[in-house]
Amino acid sequence: MRKSIFWGFCALLLTPVFHNCSTEFEMNAENLNVPIAYCILNSADSFQYVRLQKTYLVDQAALETPPHPDSMIFPGEVVISIERWQDGKPVETVLFQPVTDIPKDTGFFPTENHILYRAKLKVQPLQKYRIYIYIGDKEKVMYAETNTIGRLTVVDPLDIPQRKISLTTGTNYISRWQPVQNAGIYQVALRFNYKETKDGVTELRYFDWPQGYTKPSSAIDFLSSEISGARFMHLLAENIPVDPGVVREVESFDFAILSGGMELRYYIESTAPSEGALLEKPVYSNITNGVGLFSTISRVDVTGLPASSVTIDSIAYSPFTRELNFLDHTGDRDSTNRF
Amino acid sequence: MLLVTGLLLLGGCDPTDNPHGGGDDPIDIKPKATGTLEIDFKVPYSYSLPPNKVLRADLSIAKGAEELYKGRFMRVANVYNNKAKYTFELEPGTYYYQAGIVCIAEGDSCSASNFPGGQWGMKWSIGVGVVTANNTTTVVPQFTN
Numbered sequence: 125m126r127k128s129i130f131w132g133f134c135a136l137l138l139t140p141v142f143h144n145c146s147t148e149f150e151m152n153a154e155n156l157n158v159p160i161a162y163c164i165l166n167s168a169d170s171f172q173y174v175r176l177q178k179t180y181l182v183d184q185a186a187l188e189t190p191p192h193p194d195s196m197i198f199p200g201e202v203v204i205s206i207e208r209w210q211d212g213k214p215v216e217t218v219l220f221q222p223v224t225d226i227p228k229d230t231g232f233f234p235t236e237n238h239i240l241y242r243a244k245l246k247v248q249p250l251q252k253y254r255i256y257i258y259i260g261d262k263e264k265v266m267y268a269e270t271n272t273i274g275r276l277t278v279v280d281p282l283d284i285p286q287r288k289i290s291l292t293t294g295t296n297y298i299s300r301w302q303p304v305q306n307a308g309i310y311q312v313a314l315r316f317n318y319k320e321t322k323d324g325v326t327e328l329r330y331f332d333w334p335q336g337y338t339k340p341s342s343a344i345d346f347l348s349s350e351i352s353g354a355r356f357m358h359l360l361a362e363n364i365p366v367d368p369g370v371v372r373e374v375e376s377f378d379f380a381i382l383s384g385g386m387e388l389r390y391y392i393e394s395t396a397p398s399e400g401a402l403l404e405k406p407v408y409s410n411i412t413n414g415v416g417l418f419s420t421i422s423r424v425d426v427t428g429l430p431a432s433s434v435t436i437d438s439i440a441y442s443p444f445t446r447e448l449n450f451l452d453h454t455g456d457r458d459s460t461n462r463f
Numbered sequence: 464m465l466l467v468t469g470l471l472l473l474g475g476c477d478p479t480d481n482p483h484g485g486g487d488d489p490i491d492i493k494p495k496a497t498g499t500l501e502i503d504f505k506v507p508y509s510y511s512l513p514p515n516k517v518l519r520a521d522l523s524i525a526k527g528a529e530e531l532y533k534g535r536f537m538r539v540a541n542v543y544n545n546k547a548k549y550t551f552e553l554e555p556g557t558y559y560y561q562a563g564i565v566c567i568a569e570g571d572s573c574s575a576s577n578f579p580g581g582q583w584g585m586k587w588s589i590g591v592g593v594v595t596a597n598n599t600t601t602v603v604p605q606f607t608n
Contacts, residue, residue: 280543286520286565286585290539297541346545432523432539453534 155181159198159266159414161257164388167247167272168423174204174220174241176257193237201260204241209252218243247420249274250305255418268411268418274305276383276422279346281429288432289377291353293442295434300348301381303340304422308389310338311382312349316360317375318450322367328375331363337392361444371457372450374436378427387419496596500524500551503603504542504562509576512568515544517576520585521563522549531559531589553594562588562604577608 158179165172180195204220220241228238247253249272257266279300281287291297299312313334320329333356335349364372384392387410394408409415431439433453439445440452451457506517519542525531540549551558563585566573571581578584588604 279545282518282544284518284520284565284567286563286583287518287542288521288539290541295538295541298543300543300545432536433534434523434536434539 155179157198157262159257159259159262159264159411159416161255161266161268161411161414161416161418163255163268163416163418164384165245165247165253165270165272165418165420166423167249167275167420168425170244170246172206172220172243172245172247173226174243174255174257176202176204176239176241176259190232190234193234196233197237197239198259198261201258202241203256203258203260204243205256206243206245207254207256208248209254214254218245247272249422253420257414264413266411266414266416268416270385270387270410270418270420271306272420273307273383273385273422276304276307276381276424277302278379278381278424278426281379281426283426283429285428285430288430288435290432290435291351291356291377292435292438293354293357295353297351297353298348299335299351299379299381300346301383301424303344303347304383306385306420307340307383307422308386309384309392310340310347310349311335311384312338312351313380313382314351314356315378315380316356317378319373319375320370321372322370330378331360333359339389357438357442357444360439360448364445364448366447368449370449372448373455374431374439374450376427377429377431378425379429380423380425382421382423384421385419387417388421391417391419495554497552498555498594498596499599500553500558500560500592500594501599501601502540502549502551502560502562502592503601504547504549505603506564507606507608509608511576512566512572516568516572517564517566518544519562520565521561523561524551524553525559525561526556528559531561550599555594555596557591557593559589559591560602560604562590564606 156179160177160179161174163172163174176198177196178198180191182189182191202222206218206220207214208216220243222239223242224239226238226240228235251272252269253272254267254269259266279302280298281289289297301310311334313332316331316333318329320327335351338347338349341347387408390408394405398405408417410418436450436453439448440450440457449457502522504519504522506519508514509517522540522542523531523536524538525536530536538551542549565583565585566576566578567582569582573584574581578586586606588606590602590604592600592602594600
């Protein structure tokens with residue numbers, strides 16, 4: 125009797141174990157079609173853009189299978205509006221309209237049916253903007269707000285053609301600007317313009333080099349970003365292909381100095397590679413009823429700055445770049461020259 | 464044959480062998496002595512122009528007067544509004560420099576201050592600096608009114 129009670133007890137214990145060992149289980153949760161919206165107000169542009177998409181689900185390996193274009197956009201009605209607020213009330217309201225004439229860059233996600241929403245709006249500095257996105261398919265309104273940043277005043281470089289830019293091994297360039305109210309992050313981007321002639325055909329080309337981010341500091345007159353001449357030389361060698369049939373000429377440097385809002389700073393920090401034990405950081409979002417980013421940038425471009433003769437000769441004859449066939453500042457190419 | 468090959472290999476592995484000669488003496492690499500040429504690039508005051516309308520525009524160094532004249536510079540500094548002193552680490556010797564200032568005022572203010580060509584007109588100062596090892600030589604470009 126005791127033996128049968130014991131075996132009965134064992135069977136009772138093992139029943140849930142066997143029951144739980146089923147090999148069938150759900151890999152994916154149900155797709156919630158979470159709206160994703162990105163809008164970075166640009167004070168240097170007359171038009172503002174919103175990109176609206178949604179989360180999707182595929183049965184295959186997600187990183188190997190691009191989604192169908194229709195699975196990333198909401199069908200039905202979408203209404204996007206933006207308001208500028210002053211003294212606690214909206215003083216300007218603008219509606220966004222869908223446009224498809226801006227092509228998406230190639231990549232993992234499909235390029236067809238690329239919808240952006242555009243509004244003709246000149247962004248005012250130091251104002252509060254609110255964005256509302258109504259999605260009829262979900263009967264949901266997404267909402268976000270941001271404070272635009274002040275005017276960006278660049279100190280260096282100035283648009284003075286006589287002031288030539290030197291970027292060589294041992295000579296760096298320091299870009300400076302005044303701190304901007306409400307700004308959370310800054311970045312300087314350098315564009316090196318050059319001409320390339322092959323088989324009698326000359327084309328303008330460029331090489332872009334974004335610098336690292338600069339964060340605001342308190343109680344200083346200027347913020348700065350130092351551009352390394354030595355690194356510039358190495359990057360030219362790494363990024364411009366060697367072609368013996370090509371002759372190249374240095375054209376100019378363009379500088380873009382950008383400042384971004386606090387939300388943009390949090391977003392960049394949240395998507396940066398982790399350094400600590402916490403490997404997966406949640407991506408920052410300031411959109412209510414969805415995910416994404418609504419922030420602001422200000423941009424100043426200083427273009428067409430000439431390179432100094434030393435920089436041109438250095439690119440033509442330095443050990444790193446001499447195989448790129450750049451002409452020196454006299455328009456010559458003396459192959460015996462060593463800079 | 465094997466013995467000859469072995470001898471050649473052993474000979475090739477001599478760590479004291481100096482391809483530039485000198486036998487067993489180690490290569491003596493010493494950094495060349497340098498001095499500093501400091502250029503105190505002051506923008507001259509003009510009675511007829513606001514101070515922010517005359518700016519530093521160019522500061523270049525050449526090994527000789529002819530090199531300077533032909534634009535064959537060995538260094539060209541990045542000049543800034545809020546930086547007056549520029550330093551160059553150079554081997555001892557005599558160097559020529561040119562410093563340029565530009566007038567950016569509109570109207571005829573630049574012409575009235577003797578900037579040739581009016582707005583964007585430049586004035587130049589050319590001079591010499593003698594650099595000696597481990598010393599700093601300071602020169603101050605002078606501009607005419």
